[in-house]
Amino acid sequence: MIRKSTGEKIFQVVNIMFMLMIIAAILFPLLHIFSISVSESSAVTTLKVGLLPIGFNLVAYKKIIGTNLFQRSLFNTVLVTFVGTVLSVIVITMLAYALSRRYFFGKKFVTYYLVITMYFSGGLIPTYILITNYLNLENTYLAYILPSLVSVFYVIVVKSQIEAVPSDLVDSGAIDGAGEFRILFNIIIPVITPTIAAVSMFLALGRWNMWFPVLLYASKKTMWTLQYYLRSIVFEKSLIEQTVLTAGENIEADIIPPQNYQMASIIVVALPVVCIYPFIQKYFVKGILAGSVKG
Amino acid sequence: MARKNDILIELNEKRGFKKSRDLPIYMLLLPGMLLLFVFHYIPLFGVAIAFQNFIPFKGVLGSQWVGLKNFEYFLKDQNFWRVMKNTLEINLLEIVFGFPFPIIFALLLNELWSSKFKKTVQTISYLPHFISWVIAAGIFRSILSPSSGIINVFLKNVLGMQPIHFLSIAGYFRPILIIAGIWKGFGMNAVYYLAALSSIDAQLYEAAKIDGAGKWRQTWHITLPGLKNITIVLLVLQVGSLVTIGFERIFLLYNPLVYEVGDVISTYTYRLGIEQVRFSLTSAIGLTQSVVNFILVYSTNRLAKAVAGWSLW
Known part of the structure; x- marks a missing residue:
């Protein structure tokens, strides 16, 4: 001592x-x-x-949870989080596995094709025009899910984990006559499950906290997500507060929810994440560090 | 048996196209590459509308080409230079005040004797990272509200002051922005530094102690050099995300009264493009922004290489 x-x-x-x-x-x-x-x-x-x-x-909570708008927003959030995360993880793992192969025809091209997307993007407006004008995805879940489905950053993270799998293991499967898909599902995925779990959590958190695409692509309230619902509840009020200062009292005053109501919405939306995060934080820490090594 | 031979050839890394080897790989690549093509490459080529007078119903092919007219327009626009200035200034404040905070936090956390307390503090410090900016901004707006926020209640009841409209006064807006950024991000950002700290060889400290180096000298000669590389990496990344940084935070906290000090390129682009539907003009700004961004990342990277012998690529 x-x-x-x-x-x-x-x-x-x-x-x-x-x-x-x-x-x-x-x-x-x-x-x-x-x-x-x-x-x-x-x-x-x-x-x-x-x-x-x-x-x-708990009146405020009962009121909120009882509204159709809240229930619908919750449903949308859960749906988009689940479907978006599952699809993302599948596509990302497939890309990562393919890129982890030592050689295939065109590997260099594919690598550049992916990495370029990390450094250059068309930006907000061309994407917006594509989705609203050409693909007509307004008010669909696809507009929330598809544009951000592939994250090349996570492809690199997963790929580096797959490369760390001992090559004997992969080669033995290959010599037994297993095809690429069987090697991926039976040999690779069981070994890299922790990484896939970590990546899923990153992606799921991003989806759960998503609201900006709703602002861009949803005109119907039935397409709201929880975060967007909260934004409207909390922020309209302060918008109204400001407008009251300048415009007098003739705004639809009964729409303004009492303070309890607003604070309860913040808590309801924050609660799931606040409850879950102590159990999943270690994956995030690992994931961040894994990303910083290879990213 | 054919299969087995193919694989042996693959192990020898035979070059050129080989159907039985490459086709399954292409099938794995296809969905991801297709999605990137549609949602990344098409918009990338879509910046062509920056050189057009784009009219939605005429489409990209039918709209009139106007050369550099959009660029000339915004370079003469005072609002553009205002948001440019704000973007740079807010980022500078962020680097001066926000960036060092996680480093200091990590250093101090590392000095705690009780590992249980250390773990508790660390876990709590992650919490704001997990909640969304909508929630965080909601909390900040609530406690800063002039009519019902607890800070103004305190100012009024205890100090007898008039309520302050924190989020509508230019002088307060930027500090609030920086504090909100620190509040939300310092815990997770400290993770990098804590990892670097734990990877410093304990023998170095032992040797320093035997040589009679005190706590401060150990920190100066061993701990801080150990953090140098990760600090440079994160600084380069921070500068690299300069033009997009803080969109959600600013968008959710600002209002027209503080545009003068708080409006940045990303928020301006949103209002101009989506709300005022000036697609071509906004794309021209977006394109300029990407180019500036790339130059920034590239030059900070070169600088990091020259100063620290380290670079991103």
């Missing part, structure tokens, strides 16, 4: 206090929002709620 000097002890105490402040800076805002969402409306309207709830009521 090494004796610590007084200076080191003081530093340690200061350091711990700094870390506690960091924890507070992250958790207090969330706690405050949560407390407003479950407090009595009288305490909320008089702005008395600080860190802890005053009284208890």
Whole structure:
């Protein structure tokens, strides 16, 4: 046991206090929002709620969860997250496996073809025109799923993992007469499952948090996602607040949800991720580091 | 048996097209390459509309070609130079204030004695990374709200001040933007530095201690050099994403009152292109932006190579 000097002890105490402040800076805002969402409306309207709830009521939650719009948005989010992630992982793994082969005719071309997409893109407007004018994908799930289905970055991550699979294992399968698809499914995928799981989680989180394509491509409320739903609920209010300053009171005031309602929507949308993340964070850390090695 | 021979040949890496070997591989490549063609390469060639007066119902082939007219137009446009200036300034602030924070956090976290506390802090620090910008911006907007936000309630009740419209005052907007960025990203960004710290050879510290080096000198001569490479990588990447950085954050926090200091290329492009439907003009800006971006990535990469002997490619 090494004796610590007084200076080191003081530093340690200061350091711990700094870390506690960091924890507070992250958790207090969330706690405050949560407390407003479950407090009595009288305490909320008089702005008395600080860190802890005053009284208890779940009316706002019941209201939100009961609306068609919320249920529909939740359904859309789950659907897009699930289908988008599964399709992405399949296509990415197929690309990664093919590229991990030592040689095939045109490998160099394919590599350039993929890497170029990481550095150059047509940008927002050409993509928007393509999807709305030429492919007519407005108000379809395809507009949310297809454009971002292939991420070359993850192809490289998965490919480097496949290359790390001992070649004896692959060659023995090849000599037994297994085709490419069987080698991929029976030999490669079982070995790289942790990587595929990590990549799936990255992709799923991205899909779950998606809202911008909704803004671009959805004109119907039935196509909203949870994040877009939240954006409308929270942000229209502040939009309205601003407009009230300039335009007087004649805006549809009854549409403005009470504060409980807004805070409860934030919590409802945040809750699944907040509950799950402690269990999946280690995959993210691994994935980030794997990406930084090869990316 | 034919199959077996093919594979033996493959192991010898025979060049040229070989149907039985290459066709299955092409089938694996096909869906991904097709998707990239449609959603990446077609828009890439679609930037041609930057040189047109594009009219949607006439299409790309039917619209009139106007040469560099769109480029001339926006180079004369004051708004363009304003968003250009904002983009650079906000990024500079981000690099000066936002970029070092994860490094400091990682260094301090690494010094904690209790590994349990360390792990707890680290796990909590990841939380903001997992929630979306919509939620994060929602939280920031709520606590900063002039009428009901807790900060203004505090200012009013405790300090007796008038409410401050934080998100509508130019002077406050950029600091809030930077703080929001740090809040959301520092935990995950620290991961890179913590990994680098844990890969520093413990023997170096032992040797330094025997030589009588104190904590500060160890940090200066061993720890910081150990972080040099990853710091340069991340700095290059940060500069590389300069033009697109912070779109969601700014888009979800700004309003017309702070366009003067908060409007950046990506948000301007969105408003001009999608809301005002000026497709050709916006594509011209987008194209310029890509070129500038590529030059930036390329030159910072060269700089990194010259300074640190390290580069992305």
